[in-house]
Amino acid sequence: MTPADLSTTVLHAVRRAVDEDALHAPVPARVRVERTRPGGCGDYASAVALQLAGPAALPARQVAEILRERMAGAPGIGRVEITGPGFLNFTLDAPADAAAHRALLDRVREQGLRYGHGDALAGTPLQFGHAREVRAAVIADAVRRLVRAQGAPVRISCHEEPDPDWARLGVTVDAHGRTPAQQTETAEIRPVPAGATAGELLDRLGPDATRWGLLRPAGHDRARLGDELLVQGEANPLFLVRYAHSRTRALSRGAALLGFTAAGDEVGEEVSEDAAALALLALVADHPAALAAAAHHRAPDRLARHLEAVAHAFFDFHDTASPLPAGDEKPSAAHRTRLALAEAAGTVLAGGLSLLGVSAPPHL
Template sequence: MTPADLSATVLHAVRRAVDEHALRAPVPARVRVERTRPGGRGDYASAVALQLAGPAALTAREVAEILRERVAGAPGIGRVEITGPGFLNFTLDATADAAAHRALMSRVREQGLRYGHGDALAGDLLQFSHPREVRAAVTAHAVSGLTRAQGARVAVTCDEAPDPDWARLGIAADAGGPPPAPRAEIRPVPAGATAGELLDRLGPDATRWGLLRPAGHDRAPLGDDLLVQGEDNALFLVRYAHARVHALTRGAALLEFTGALGQDPDDIPGAEALALLALLADHPAVLAAAARHRAPDRLARHLEAVAHAFLAFHDAASPLPVGDEKPSAAHRSRLALTEAAGTVLAGGLSLLGISAPQHL
């Protein structure tokens, strides 16, 4: 169960309590859950009962008791406790979580680079237009890919003759003409340089990342730091994490084992693994939101988060045996999670039109 799943489960309990007239209070738009702090109980905690106590004219502990009755026994939840003035504390069902993790790994493995593609915009006919400016062209191209990945039919047109250098960024004119749809303008803050100038200095990958990573209403920083090989460069971090995944897969092959999530929930323990799993589970929703809002920067930020989470997981629990260790079920499970992260990174970079090298 991811934090988003737990939040939805508690929110459903609030709605049930209100519908059953056990609680007279407005249903919040969302319920916040957070990791239990050191010394606390369970895996997650929520202060929703304190939030609802005033409107319900009850004490927070009374509200917490009402909600506990409706959350206890829900799939994925092992135990619900009340602490302090009315905090709800949740201990997750490790067995159910392991099953969910196996299902997630299977989906990523089966769908590959298309994991997260969907039909959120199926049937939509979209036509994007943009000025003869490199950031607008790159953004329109990325938005086109994101919306197509959600099932839309899309055409992109430029207000003037395209810049020939755009071809070096992978941007080609649409074939077959635009669909019969109203035009939507893609007009981010201009880059302040031509495609040729940026390509000569940064190359295609750094140019695309530099233009797409900031939100469209923000200026795009396009300095030479986009070429620095260090963790302060988000593009390098994302591509390094992807390359590291492939290095681990090659290392496992030399040791004659492959990634496979086992039955034991302790095979991928720790907060780092759960954080990475939550981000992988969120990937389809991120792609759908980036498509709906015409915001490739959302995908770029998500890839950064996945890269950070993968590297933290890798440092906490190596997917490869260390020293005299022999490959175990735990190593196979960690490698499966590692490879799932690599798939998400590669698929996301592909949608942004950026290469995902296996060696750096």
């Protein structure tokens, strides 16, 4: 069971409790679940009972009890416990969990770079406008990519004639100049300006580092555009993300030389034994939600931070148990599962970088 699956299960329990008049509260659009923190119990936790307690005019623990009764025996959930003032804690069922892991890894493999794309914004035409400033142009371009990945038709306009150097950054503008209609209908993108032109940044940093440097900070923060973006070391988040992707590709090449792939019915069965693997799998499973949130909030920086988290988790996982056999060791089901997870992480990294307009080379 993925975090998204668990969130859906909890949401169904809330809706059932409301339908049965056991709970008088509005049904939320989404229920948040997260990994249990140190000192907690189970695999995942949710504060949904605390959120519903006020509208329901009930103590949070009573709301939690109502929801626990309606989740007992749900597929994939082994145990539901209540802690503190009303937190729900979930322990997943191991056999069902293995099947869910396999299904998730299969889904990532099948969907490829489109994994995480959806239709949350389908049928919602959007228009964004920005000043003749490079950071605003690059953020608008990334927002265009994100909302299109969620099914929305989108149009970008610049208040003045675009800078020709923007094309070197992959930026396109559909129209320029203002009209009264555009002023009322266009959502404005107004980040803190970069303080340099596109040409100046490109000459010093190149397109990938320039885009990452402009997109990684939140729009209300100043972008750091120094030589640290070119450092070939894991302290540089851009290098970390791209290096993690290139390592996943190297693992696939190494497996092919050893004569095995990630395919197989047993893939997914070993993940539950490894905390680092579970942490990486959870981030892979959260990728669709991360893309949807970045599109909804018009915030490419959210996607950049998600990719950094995936990269860190990948290296933790890789250092714990390599997907490739050592010495004379024969490839096993465990190696195929680890390889499938590494390849899924690589797909998430490549797909996310593509939406940010940053390249993901197979060698670095």
